[in-house]
Amino acid sequence: MNETASESRTNATEFSVSEISGALKRTVEDVFGNVRVRGEISGYRGPHSSGHAYFALKDDRARLEAVIWKGTMSRLKFRPEEGMEVVASGKLTTYPGSSKYQIVIDNLEPAGAGALMALLEERKRRLAAEGLFDPAAKRRLPFMPAVIGVITSPTGAVIRDILHRIRDRFPLHVIVWPVRVQGETSGAEAAAAVTGFNELTSDGPIRRPDVLIVARGGGSLEDLWGFNDEALSRAVAASRIPVISAVGHETDWTLIDLAADVRAPTPTGAAEMAVPVRAELEATLAALASRLQGCVTRRLERDRQTVRAAARALPTPDQLLGLKRRRFDEAESRLQRALEVGLERKRARLAAMRLTPAALSRRMSEARLLIGRDMARAQAALFAVIRERRERFRNSSARLTPVSILRRQRHQTETLAGLTRRSDQALDVRLERLRARLTQADRLLSTLKLSEQSILERGYALVLDEQGALVRRAGDIAAGQTLELRFADGAATAIAKGGKPVAEPARARPAPKSKDSGSQGSLF
Numbered sequence: 001m002n003e004t005a006s007e008s009r010t011n012a013t014e015f016s017v018s019e020i021s022g023a024l025k026r027t028v029e030d031v032f033g034n035v036r037v038r039g040e041i042s043g044y045r046g047p048h049s050s051g052h053a054y055f056a057l058k059d060d061r062a063r064l065e066a067v068i069w070k071g072t073m074s075r076l077k078f079r080p081e082e083g084m085e086v087v088a089s090g091k092l093t094t095y096p097g098s099s100k101y102q103i104v105i106d107n108l109e110p111a112g113a114g115a116l117m118a119l120l121e122e123r124k125r126r127l128a129a130e131g132l133f134d135p136a137a138k139r140r141l142p143f144m145p146a147v148i149g150v151i152t153s154p155t156g157a158v159i160r161d162i163l164h165r166i167r168d169r170f171p172l173h174v175i176v177w178p179v180r181v182q183g184e185t186s187g188a189e190a191a192a193a194v195t196g197f198n199e200l201t202s203d204g205p206i207r208r209p210d211v212l213i214v215a216r217g218g219g220s221l222e223d224l225w226g227f228n229d230e231a232l233s234r235a236v237a238a239s240r241i242p243v244i245s246a247v248g249h250e251t252d253w254t255l256i257d258l259a260a261d262v263r264a265p266t267p268t269g270a271a272e273m274a275v276p277v278r279a280e281l282e283a284t285l286a287a288l289a290s291r292l293q294g295c296v297t298r299r300l301e302r303d304r305q306t307v308r309a310a311a312r313a314l315p316t317p318d319q320l321l322g323l324k325r326r327r328f329d330e331a332e333s334r335l336q337r338a339l340e341v342g343l344e345r346k347r348a349r350l351a352a353m354r355l356t357p358a359a360l361s362r363r364m365s366e367a368r369l370l371i372g373r374d375m376a377r378a379q380a381a382l383f384a385v386i387r388e389r390r391e392r393f394r395n396s397s398a399r400l401t402p403v404s405i406l407r408r409q410r411h412q413t414e415t416l417a418g419l420t421r422r423s424d425q426a427l428d429v430r431l432e433r434l435r436a437r438l439t440q441a442d443r444l445l446s447t448l449k450l451s452e453q454s455i456l457e458r459g460y461a462l463v464l465d466e467q468g469a470l471v472r473r474a475g476d477i478a479a480g481q482t483l484e485l486r487f488a489d490g491a492a493t494a495i496a497k498g499g500k501p502v503a504e505p506a507r508a509r510p511a512p513k514s515k516d517s518g519s520q521g522s523l524f
Contacts, residue, residue, distance in 0.1 A: 021096035028101055032092040037064060037103060038111055044082045047073055053080065057088060057103070065095075065102035076108055076184050078225050084119055085111040110222065117221070120228055124255060127230065132237040133258040139242045141262060141273065142210045147173045148274055149209030149241070151193040154178040158215045158246075158267045165271035170278040175209060180226075181216040187229025190214060190256075194235040194243070211242050211274050214256060215267040218249040227254040236260050246270035456488035 015023075039057030047053045051070030056063050066088060068076075080086065090105040127133065148166065152158050154176055163174060177197065179189035200208035214236070216227065226232075227247045236243050236259040245260035246267040257263040264270035445454075456462070463471040464484040471477060481496045 018096070021094070021099070025094045025096065029091065029093050034090065034106075035092050035103070037088045037090075039064065039086070039088070041080050041082060041084050041086060044080055055080070057086075065100055066090075066105055067102055068105045068108070072106060074184075077182075077222065078108075078110070079184050079187075079229075080108060081119065087111050120255070123228065123230060124258070127233055127255065127259070132233060137237070138261045141242050141244070144170075144276065145172065145210035145274065147175060147207050147209045149175045149177060149197045149212045150215060151177045151179055151190055151197075151212065152215040152267075153181045156181070156217065158217050161268050162213065162215060162271045165268050166275055169272065170275040170281075172275065173207075175206065182219070182223050182226060184226070186226030187232045190227070191229065191232040191235040194232070194239050198240050209241060211244065212239065213244045213246055213264075213267070213270045213274060214260070215246040215270060216248065217267070218252055224248055224252060224254055227256045229255075232256055233259040244270045244273055453488065456486070462486040 037057055039059050042056045042058045042063070044053070044055040047070070051073065053068040053073055055066055057066050058064070068080075087109050088103060088105045089107040089109075090103045092101065092103050094101045131137070150159060150162055152162075158181075159176060166172065166174060175197075177193040179193050180186045181190075194212065194214070197209055197212055200206055202208050214227075216224070224247060233255045236245075236256055242262070243260040244262045244264050245254075245257045246264040246269065247254050247256060250265035262273060264273055452462075462485070464486060465471055466482055468484075471483065477483070477496045479496055483494045483496060485492045485494055
């Protein structure tokens with residue numbers, strides 16, 4: 001036991017894990033200090049909720065953890081992206097919590113224009129595949145906008161050139177949304193400005209622009225990199241307001257130029273595209289107004305000549321209306337004579353009826369007496385019925401109790417159910433008997449050819465009046481009455497030409513029959 005203990009003792013110094021980690025950290029920081037590392041960004045997911053960014057730099061054989069603190073992220077000229085090759089400057093250190101070494105980046109630069117161009121081409125192909133650059137989706141610029149929105153730096157020469165050019169061509173209202181045009185946040189600020197303009201309303205305190213201009217002066221690829229931002233390209237492509245891209249000089253191209261509806265070579269050119277020249281419009285309107293006035297004058301003169309020529313060929317009003325006036329005068333004279341004759345006939349008929357005011361008064365007096373007597377009888381009968389019903393109600397109410405009512409109700413219900421069953425059975429038996437008799441009669445009629453259809457087939461016809469009733473005698477037909485003639489193969493409508501006159505009102509003597517009237521009705 002003692003021998004084993006003596007063998008485990010050694011002269012090596014014991015260290016804790018924290019001491020070893022601290023020693024390694026000091027050694028790495030003292031030996032390497034500040035370094036520049038070239039590699040490809042891997043595992044980048046954007047800044048953490050704390051504002052720091054954690055990712056790795058790698059090449060084809062090794063991997064180095066990296067971190068960018070929040071304060072450094074805000075000073076970077078461009079935003080790191082997955083797969084970008086960069087040159088990172090910073091301090092090499094270790095992280096004792098996971099026994100890893102890492103670089104704390106103070107500055108980050110692209111590994112050259114070639115890497116940026118490769119990233120730009122890859123992003124361009126991806127957005128083009130999604131249809132963001134489709135020419136069919138481009139919107140036309142309004143011919144004469146009322147409000148123009150400009151997204152640019154408020155302190156640069158670009159905004160002054162745009163305002164000056166708009167003021168010279170066609171002065172109108174311009175809304176400037178100030179953004180940074182260079183640096184890491186330039187793309188995000190421009191995208192937010194495009195989205196903000198689209199969220200405005202036409203009747204709000206700040207009216208929504210009719211066209212947007214995204215403008216910036218020229219610069220290197222790194223200076224214009226913010227306008228290659230993917231979020232900005234998507235915001236421009238999704239904008240409901242037409243967008244003019246005026247970023248850089250004519251030879252500079254960015255992704256926003258492809259996503260915008262129109263690309264302008266310069267910011268001044270964008271202002272010229274956005275508004276027309278007011279003086280030219282006024283001159284064009286004046287010329288068109290003059291041409292319109294001349295056309296209207298010539299057309300009116302031609303129409304006057306045409307009307308005068310047509311008037312010479314047309315007849316005069318007297319020629320057109322002379323024949324009509326003569327026919328009207330003749331019809332007026334015939335109408336006067338017809339009215340006089342008709343009036344004499346009505347007077348004769350009225351005289352034949354012997355209707356005088358005295359006779360009418362006498363009849364009205366008799367009718368009043370009859371009505372008064374009937375009303376008195378009706379009132380007395382009504383009072384008698386009311387007294388009888390009241391007496392019956394008092395007698396019945398004295399005999400009626402809830403128990404007796406329920407007992408009578410049950411009895412009546414049972415009786416009603418029995419009568420219903422007997423009625424249904426009797427009805428079924430009766431219907432069956434009648435159905436058999438009808439079948440036998442129909443068979444007999446068919447055998448003897450005495451059915452209605454058989455009679456009609458032999459050349460007879462049925463005469464029906466307006467109510468569909470059968471007319472059995474010619475004396476039942478009145479002159480002018482509409483009749484229906486039913487044949488074997490269909491029906492026809494006819495008007496009675498002759499017949500007995502329509503019955504007169506009660507108690508009035510009928511008018512004497514005319515010599516040509518008869519009891520037989522003729523049809524046509």
